[in-house]
Amino acid sequence: MELIFEKSHTGRGLSLLPASDVPEYVLPDEIIRTENPRLPEIAEVDLMRHYQELAERSFSPAKGLCPMGSCTMKYNPQVDELAAELPGFTQIHPLQPKHTTEGCREAEQLLRDYLCAYTGMDGISLQPAAGSHGELAGMLIMKGYHADCGELQRDKILVPDSAHGTNPASAAMAGFRIINIPSTGKGLVDLDALRAAAGEDTAGLMLTNPNTLGLFERDIREITGIVHEAGGLCYYDGANLNAILGAARPGDMGFDIVHLNLHKTFAAPHGGGGPGSGPVGFKEFLADYVPKHLTAFYGNFLVEMKALAYALTIGGDGAYPVAVNAVLNARYMMQQLSDIYVMAGEPCMHEFVISAANLKEECGVTAKDIVKALFDHRMHAPNMYFPLIVEEALMAEPSETESRETLDRAVRILREIYDLARTDPEYLKTAPHTTPVGRPDEVQAAVKPVLKYENRRD
Numbered sequence: 001m002e003l004i005f006e007k008s009h010t011g012r013g014l015s016l017l018p019a020s021d022v023p024e025y026v027l028p029d030e031i032i033r034t035e036n037p038r039l040p041e042i043a044e045v046d047l048m049r050h051y052q053e054l055a056e057r058s059f060s061p062a063k064g065l066c067p068m069g070s071c072t073m074k075y076n077p078q079v080d081e082l083a084a085e086l087p088g089f090t091q092i093h094p095l096q097p098k099h100t101t102e103g104c105r106e107a108e109q110l111l112r113d114y115l116c117a118y119t120g121m122d123g124i125s126l127q128p129a130a131g132s133h134g135e136l137a138g139m140l141i142m143k144g145y146h147a148d149c150g151e152l153q154r155d156k157i158l159v160p161d162s163a164h165g166t167n168p169a170s171a172a173m174a175g176f177r178i179i180n181i182p183s184t185g186k187g188l189v190d191l192d193a194l195r196a197a198a199g200e201d202t203a204g205l206m207l208t209n210p211n212t213l214g215l216f217e218r219d220i221r222e223i224t225g226i227v228h229e230a231g232g233l234c235y236y237d238g239a240n241l242n243a244i245l246g247a248a249r250p251g252d253m254g255f256d257i258v259h260l261n262l263h264k265t266f267a268a269p270h271g272g273g274g275p276g277s278g279p280v281g282f283k284e285f286l287a288d289y290v291p292k293h294l295t296a297f298y299g300n301f302l303v304e305m306k307a308l309a310y311a312l313t314i315g316g317d318g319a320y321p322v323a324v325n326a327v328l329n330a331r332y333m334m335q336q337l338s339d340i341y342v343m344a345g346e347p348c349m350h351e352f353v354i355s356a357a358n359l360k361e362e363c364g365v366t367a368k369d370i371v372k373a374l375f376d377h378r379m380h381a382p383n384m385y386f387p388l389i390v391e392e393a394l395m396a397e398p399s400e401t402e403s404r405e406t407l408d409r410a411v412r413i414l415r416e417i418y419d420l421a422r423t424d425p426e427y428l429k430t431a432p433h434t435t436p437v438g439r440p441d442e443v444q445a446a447v448k449p450v451l452k453y454e455n456r457r458d
């Protein structure tokens with residue numbers, strides 16, 4: 001497929017804008033371009049076809065199941081999109097006089113109230129633009145708090161090895177040192193190791209729950225207790241809140257700070273580069289350290305409005321079925337596959353992790369081969385080679401929005417692939433056979449990445 005720049009013809013174009021009906025303003029010379037920017041020149045019909053073709057070549061929940069563990073690629077109700085598109089929401093500007101945006105700020109407050117109710121927190125900042133951005137904000141809240149208490153020696157964050165990869169990264173970005181806490185054989189936090197690591201230099205704990213094996217930390221009150229006793233604070237990675245929504249609240253488990261991913265749990269699409277929203281919730285005693293309106297004014301406001309529409313739809317009563325179905329769907333799929341595939345830890349919450357290590361050993365078929373074969377069935381891959389603590393990992397999250405029929409089909413496909421691994425491993429090793437792109441050269445892509453378009457016509 002040609003790039004849009006390759007379809008460009010000088011002088012061709014589209015004139016979408018009407019003639020200006022406001023006085024022209026002449027810009028100062030020093031900020032006027034001397035050369036035109038290099039933009040593709042293309043007729044509207046060709047532009048439309050270009051993006052349509054791109055859309056047809058890509059895959060999304062609009063096309064089929066995307067069981068990407070941790071990422072929560074679920075169906076987002078169209079009505080929430082429509083609500084966020086209301087002109088009263090789309091036509092505001094962050095620098096507008098405050099009295100003209102009262103309605104929007106009231107809507108934000110309503111969302112904060114819902115998120116406080118779902119998480120058991122006292123306050124919520126809607127500023128962070130992603131989950132990992134919320135983590136960074138949370139870490140800086142912790143840092144500010146300890147500094148104010150005169151406890152600057154608290155420079156270490158305890159991170160279980162089953163945490164999401166962004167957790168240690170965010171803590172490091174905030175200037176903390178990371179102490180790795182190992183898991184037990186059952187995939188849960190090793191309490192003895194946690195006790196041994198917690199001390200006067202502990203700033204806090206970052207816990208992903210359910211963890212990246214899809215397991216709920218059973219000793220969660222004990223975990224937060226150990227950290228608090230040592231004088232640290234407890235951070236809850238709530239990106240995957242759909243696993244516990246309406247059933248349990250981080251605030252009740254003893255957590256001081258939590259972040260959520262509105263672009264996972266709360267009806268904004270996830271992927272494609274955003275925009276996202278990763279609100280950070282906090283207990284009252286941390287209110288002074290929370291981000292103020294510094295950069296993004298109101299945060300990613302339209303993502304917030306989608307989340308509000310979703311919260312208003314499910315309300316308090318509808319939240320629990322979200323968690324029930326997220327967990328039920330994952331357990332159902334896991335159960336239907338566990339006689340052949342090796343599972344890492346159970347019972348799972350909203351996601352489960354398959355280890356293909358045995359298939360690799362017995363027939364040379366890797367997690368990657370399985371994933372490539374799924375593409376031939378118009379099914380997106382689970383997350384693969386994550387979490388790092390499981391060999392040949394495939395991490396699957398069917399999500400709460402999929403039907404029994406869709407899950408049954410996915411199970412059938414995964415069982416077929418398992419059989420093929422034993423009877424015709426070569427077929428899997430050369431999959432996919434029907435997609436527009438087969439197996440890109442991943443080694444070349446890693447060692448010699450082509451990251452920018454060179455205009456070949458010059």
Ligand SMILES: *Cc1c(COP(=O)(O)O)cnc(C)c1O
Pocket residue numbers: 070071130131132133164166208237239240261276278
């Ligand atoms: C997705 C995810 C994150 C990071 O969220 P981004 O918006 O991608 O930065 C953090 N933790 C967990 C558990 C996640 O699933």
